[in-house]
Each structure stands twice: as structure tokens, then as C-alpha cells.
Amino acid sequence: MNSDIFQGYKGKALEILKKYNTRVWGQAEIETSRGTFKGTILPRAENDDDKHIVVKIITGYNIGIDVDTIKKMKETGYKKAKYAIPEQEFPTTPNLPNVKLFGTGGTIASRLDYRTGAVIPAFSPGELYGAVPELADICNLTTEKVFAVFSENMGPDQYIALAKAIGKEIENGIDGIVIGHGTDTLHHTAAALTFMVQNSPVPIVLVGSQRSSDRPSSDAALNLMHSMFAAGHSDIAEVMVCMFGPTSDDYGLLHKGTRVRKMHSSYRSTFRTIGDSPLARVNRKQIIPIKQNYNHRRKDNKVDILPYFNKKVGMLYFWPGMSSDALDSFIDNGYEGVIIVGTGLGHVNKGLYPALERAKEKGIHIYMTLQTLWGYVHMFVYDTGRDLMAKGVIPLGNMLPEVAWVKLSWVLGQTKDPKKVKEMMLTPINDEITEREPYNGYLVYQGGVPEVEEFIKKVRK
């Protein structure tokens, strides 16, 4: 009961509140050595200190009062705030596609959490309709909260649960699937679902937002509209990530789940297709294709769900001067596969050779990817590369490191036969390795160069 009345308060601050019989949401008059303050006592974020009491004053601002300065305090009233997005029934329109939204947590739609001071998701179709009424013009929506975890806490168990949930929806004849997801590991999940959900007849779109929907400039609403439109109306029946193309409120991009990566910690346009171009552009009214080859939407309800995952796969980001102990710890802890993220064309130093040899003896599957992200592993060019291959390291072409980790985990969940594993790893399921890198697959502009500046000023919004 205490936790409800004194939400988030502890130690000294809690003592003071109890002493003066004042509750959270109580209106209080507080006499302090710095003068008198009046307002509503608010809950306190759990990780904040125990030396202050938070008060919302009449003008709507919050302030903190130092408990050591408090001389007297009196509760003069009580009014608990109710925080709810106005909920309205999501309308059903006969000719619109049926889309299922799976919630996993993240900030696509959220509200304030006083416990942590952060935002927590709010997700029913009614709430979503209340917040983004335009969705009703795009599709008929049903939602299901599969679990509520922050992006960084998504993992193998969640991938499997999602894959199975998607399978069930497809069998039930849904027209498209959207998955709301935190952005940090969105591309890991996208890769996992690409491998676990194959031959889908409908689009499977992962979406998040870089600015929580509790702010007016949030990208959440537009991302939701874009992803629902793609899920309901697109002909591309693949696992995709749908996020802002530019940082402006303009269009979204549909990225292949195996080629997409989060490239900026906070930009709205953080997701980029690496080593290729995205599948399509999307706005609220249309899909504008970029790539011509993709898996088309089908009328049937057939899909292959392959929910396998081996949790004993690790990733090793190489640093100069690395010695064997780094890899040894994987070996000693029973890891069955390791993705190395090597330098340049796919290299590590000689210090690692003993551990590589040991790993080979133990039958650990070792694959090579690149820190450069762009380009292919080329291990024939230098002696080092040839040495490494001799020690059992297998190059993974232009597969992205995170995708390689997901795929090896998925493969080792099905077989441990080295030959079979290698064959599966090197046979692309959906462009995780591509045969060619188009000229516009690598575009990292440098600011300051005149033609780039001109492009930024005139074209890129």
C-alpha cells in the first residue's frame, strides 16, 4: 500500500512524507527555509535520490524540494491524475486490408512511467486510433501484445515466440503483419524473422520510432502509417524494416530484414540498407518500388515457420593486439559458434592463431565478417587471410556481422554438421549475401565537399 501512496519515494523523502501525512497526488503547502511552495506531490522516479520531493505547481511546471529545507508540510487536498490516451473503437471498413499489429514494447506508442521517469507503451487498437486516427483510412487493425520488453532485452526466446505468432496469424488469413519494436535491436529481430518465417504470403513489417510518441515531433505516427500501409497494401511479401527515409517528415523506406542496420544513435533516418538499395519507398498513399526483384504477395495461407535458435553463438569484435584469451573464453564457456568481426578484408592478428587452432579442434564453427560493414570478405588477397582459412575460419561474403550472428545461431539450432552448417551459411535465404554490390550500394557522404553541400541544401530534406 505504501508503494501506491508514496510512489517512488524512499529514505529521507519517504520519512518526511509520512511524518506530515502527505500522499502522492496530494495537494500540499510546504514551508521551507527557501520560502513556501504549493502544489501537487508527484511520484518520484525510482533511480532519483531520496533527498527531494517532486511538486507540480499551479503553472504546470514540476519542481523539486530539498527535504532538508522543509520546516512544515500540510496536505490540503487530493486529486489523482488519470493518464489515458482517449480510447475509441477502431472502425472496420469493408474494403480495407486486415492488418495485425504485434506489440513487443518500445516507443511506437507510449506514455509516461512515473516509476522510471521514462515512457512505457500503450497499445490497444482503440488507443492507437485515439492517437493516430489516420490509421483507420489505411487498414482494419487488430493488435496483440506478444510481450513488453525494451529493445535491448529482445532475444532468442522472443524471436521464436514472434515467429510462431506470425505463423498463426498467416494461417488465419491476415493480409499483413506489423511488429512494433524498439529500434536498438530492430535489425537483429528483422534478420531472425527472415530466417524463421520463410515463404510468407504477406508482408511482415517491423517498425519503431526514434522519438517517443509523447512528443509532438515524434516519428511514431508517420512510421505507423507507413508500416501499416506497407503491410496492408504492398506486394512485397518479405520481412522488412520500415522507418524514416530522410529525417524530415516525408517518406519511409522499406529495408530488407537481412541488409538493414541502425546507423545513428538518435537520428530519425537511422536505418539504412547496407551494400544495396532499399526495397521501396512508402508514404501514406503508395509504395514506390526501388528494387524489381522481391517475393510477391500470395493469396494462400502457407508459410514455413522454422523457430530454431542456438544460444551458444557469440560475436568477437577484433581489436589490434588481441590475444588468444579473448577467443579462449568463448571456447572455455562452451560456445559452439563464433562470428568474428575482422578488420579490412577480414583479418585478425597472429596473436589469435593459437585460439583459432584450439577452436577448430573443438569443432567450433568460426565465420568471418567485416568491421567496415560495406564490402566483401576477401581472404585470398593476403597471407593472413589464407592462414585464417587454413585454421577453419570461413568468410561470409558481404553478410552483415549482426545478421551473421543471427544466422549462425539459427543454423546451429538445426544442425551441427560442419559441412551442412557451411552450406546453409553460404546459401542466402534472402540476400544476406548478395552476388554483387551495386555502385550505389555504398554511399557515405562527406560534409564540406561542395557537390555534397549543394545536394544537401537543394535536394536532401
Added chain:
Amino acid sequence: MKINPKKNYEKTKKEIGYISRKKASQKTYDKIGFMSGLEVHQQLLTKHKLFCHCPAGVFNKNNEYDAELIRHMRPTLSELGEYDGTALMEFKTRKNIIYRINNKNTCTYEIDDTPPFPIDKEALQIALEISLLCKLNIVGEVHITRKQYLDGSIPAGFQRTAILGVEGEIPLKNKKIRLIQLSIEEDSCREISDIGHTRIYKTDRLGMPLIETVTYPDMVNPDEVMEAADYIRFLNRSTGKVRTGSGAGREDVNVSCKGGTRVEIKGVSHNKWIPELTHNEAFRQWALLSIKEKLNKITSEKKWKLNFEYLDYDMFKITYPPLKTARDKNYKLIAINLPHFNGILSHFTQPGKVFLDEISDRLKVIACLEKPNILSTEDFKPIINKKDLEIIKPILNSNENDAQLIIWGPKEDIPTAIEVIEERCKMAFNGVPPETRKSLADGTTIFERVLPGADRMYPDTDSAPIPLENNYIDNLNKNLPVEIITRFNQLKKWNIPQDSYKYILSKNLVPLIEKIVKNLKIDSRFIGTFLGHKLKFIEGHYVSQSKFDYNIIYKMFEFIVNEKLNINIAESMLPIIYEHPKMQFLSVLDIINYRKRNIQQITAPVNFLKEKYREIGKKQTPEAESNWIMGELRKQAIGNINLKELKNKIQNS
């Protein structure tokens, strides 16, 4: 019953008892229940912006930008779970907001692509010093709050702001004004243009540290409002740590009259405009209350309903240019009937303005219809003629006491436009709608936005609270500048003429006078007048080649004293020094052709000049003669001898 709009305007103006400010007295303001409070904004003089490391005070022209980006603002829930009225209105307008970014003053923080960095310590300290000067109760912990702005003036859609103190006071001549609070906040974008559905901003000012001092509505006449605004401005400047110049200090003025509503006049950058603006706003509200009374006598808000019909351009002979353009652009043309509004549309609201303007202003802001956007049966210069009315009235089924409007615009904006008109007319039944209004130079105002409420506040989940320890505050308290009221009294004691006070306080020159009087033993009245008249004139008429620091004035007087020059040379030196602050004082003397001469050398030609004057003088009186000779010798005397003394010498030789 046809009315004459112009006559109706005059009649209603008289009816509500409008008089000009010059003729108004406290009795006038007591009668209409004038009430006003202030929100004084002041930029702080810091190196960096408030929540990122961009330089503060680096500005760019409208067309100097490196990139543009587009945002749309969407209302969100406040912490207490409610949507804000302004928020919803602004969402209705569906504006494309374009930001022009210049790399030298803007980073990814301003455009909301990077979370905030910790608050600028320098800014926080200055703001706390000013809070202490305002005798505010300082908070124990600073909580950064997000205050929603959906007009686009901040790309995030909210301003980061925090309260530093509550409940303070400032002393005016005759009374004390209570303060509600002082907050530190980031400044907003500067608008470049706002046409139709596109509003363009630049981001140079965005994020610069700003404080807002909010008073209670304790002011009861327009002059008192200005006095309070001046006092707060002087107080801010007394720290020497705030920005000055155009736009560095801006006032939002809240006004209401008895039975009226709090209306906020936004961004008044000159305090001298405040009296006229507040006077007119109080009377605008008084006029709206009169309209309310009239309407409620005839019908009620609940029963009232407008009706409208789409028109064909072919129905009329169109000569009015805006309508010709509308026809060419294929805009919709609509006639609207406002029941019982005959005589209301041309009802006085402000000097030169009528109730119809209230509708037209809202059409521009909310429905994005550029002006001119409306015609009515009560225009001063009628465009809709009798023949037109014979067509329109039957279509609308109008009665004799109704008024009619014509509007035009793009198809997609029309539903909002009609809604806006309906809404504003219904509001007339309730008197004064809460609004923020933009000030115009002529002392009138126009609609800017619906007045936002406390519902737009939201804790900033991106920043942690900042504790303010007792010893930190105590230390700040020990190093505060002298209070403004003390300075007022000091100026009085120094016998400095009253007309210099404003200039001296606004430039924070009291410490300079004190230093000159104390160290150089120069008469305080002389220095006060010198600064308040001479320096003020020069600042207004000369341009400085490099930054003019007022401490140069001390150095100049020190030089004069050390060189044993007469103090009257200061007036000749100042313009040169002001233009060239880096020039050596000896060179200044050269430029003004100063030569050291003693009194004998100066007065030597007096007898010769007297003879000369007898030949050429028009008016042969002793006074005229000595004046002419003074003129001849003045140049040589400056810096060497007191001019009064010289005149005595001339008259007595």
C-alpha cells in the same frame, strides 16, 4: 434594416465608451477593470546554447542556410492525460514546417535528432542570480519540463524549460508587484515566412538560453505595466550578464478587463509600445462584452447556427481582383449567412478594427486562407453590392437582421474555414475568447493562437533533475549586484537629472559613475548628464568600428585628469572614441586639433576681436559681442579652461 458600417463603427465605439489613452485616467481603467501581468523574456549572455554546445548569438540571414528539413507537429497527451486546446487547433491547420539550418549555429540537437546534453552551467548560474535578485523562493531541485508548442517554432514540438524560483516581488514607485515564477528556457526559432500551408523558420536563435520572469496581474493601468517591464529589464541588465539589442528582451503582456478573459499579447520587443497595446486590448475586450450582451438579448449560443452555400463565379460580374485570382485558381466560392449578426460585423473592437477582423484573422491562422480572405455586408468599402445581395440572400434564406459573408479558398481548406467562422461567432456569445495575440506597431493586435493552458506541460524524460545545494545558492547570494531600487535612490542622491535614469539603468552604468566619482573625484551630476545625454546621443547617431566597452569612458576621464585637461574636452573626444574605440587618446586630441594653451594665450586676441565685432556685429550689445567672441575662442579654450571662466574674462577685459 440596412446599417451604415462606418457609422455603426463610430456609434459602437462611442457606446462602449472608448477614449484614447491620452484622455484616459485611472478612473477610466477602474471602470473597465483593467488588469495586466507580464512575462518578461531575457536572453542570457552565454558562450553556448542551453542544451547543446552550439555557440549562442551567432546569427544568419534568411537565405544563408546549409540544409532544410520538414516537420509536422502532432498533439500529444499532457502528463495529466489531457489534450491541449491550442494543440488541437494547430493540428487542424496542417502546416508544413520548414527549418532552414546553418551549420555554424545549429547541430543535430536543435532539430531534435540528438537528445539534450546537460544544461549549460553558465546560463543556470546567471538565471539563478537574477532569481535571487527577484527575491524568489529558489527550488531545491530543477526539473526540466517540456512545454508543447505546435506552431513549429521549436522542431521538437516542445520547449525545454524549468522553474528556478517562485513567489518573488519587485518594488515600483508606488507599490510592489508580486512575481509568480522565473524559468530558464531555450529560445525558439525565428519565423521567416508563413504563407498558406507553409511556414519557414530559421534555427539560429533556437536553443539560446532565455529566462522568463512572470508577474501576477497586479498592474492596474498601462503606464504601470511599462514601469514594471522597465524595472525587470533594468534588473536583468544590472547583472551585466544578459544580452542586449534587438530581440534580446521581449515581453508577453497579459491583459483582461472586468468580465473579460486573460489574453496574451506576444513578443512585444519595445516597452514603450506596452501602454498603447494594453489600453487597446482592455477596450477590445470591453467591446466584445458589449457584443456578447447584444447577441444574448436576441438569441442564444445553443440556438445559433450559420448556414452556407457554394456559389458559382458565373452568377456575378466579378471585378474585385482577389476574387478574379480565386476564380483563376479554381478556388471554391462560398456564401455564409450569420443570423442576427447585422451590426455586429462592423462593431468596434480596436481603433480601425471591427468584429469582422476577428473572423478574418482566424481564417488566416487556422484555415490558412491568406488575406484578403473575406467579404461581408458590412465592409467599409462595400464590394458586395445590392445586385449581388439579391442573388445571395435568397440562396441563403437570409432574414433582415442577418449578415452575410463571402469566402473563397482551396477545396480542402473550406471545411476548416467554415468551422472557424462558426466557432468564432459562437464564442461571441461568451464574450472574450482566450487567445495569444500578435502586437502591431499601431498599438492594435491580431489573433495569433488559442491561449495554451497548463495542459501542455510534460516532464522531460531525457534529462535528470539538477539539485541546487544550499551552499551553492548562499555563495551566489553573496555576489549579487546592487538592487535596482537602491540604484534609483543613488541616482537621486547624486543629483543626476531624472531624464537620464532610464538610459543609465538600461545600460547598467551606475557602477561606472560610481567608479568615476570615487576615483577621479569628478562631479556626479556632470557624469550622469554626460552619459545620459551626450553618450546616449552619440550611440544613436554614430557607428562604432569595433566593440565599444563603456569602461573606455572611465579611461578617457582618467586620461583627462592625468593630463590636467579641462573636463569640457570630454564632449569633443567622445564621438571620436566611440567611433574608434582602439584609438589612443593622444591621437584623439590631434584629430580634434587640441593644443595646450594657457589663459593668457587664449585671451590674447580679445581686444582685437572686440574691435572687429564693432565693424561687423549686427547687434551691438555687450552680450552679443561676448557671445561672438566666445564662438571664436571656444575651440582653443576646450580642454584648457572652463568656458564660464573664459566668458567672464572676455566681459571684464
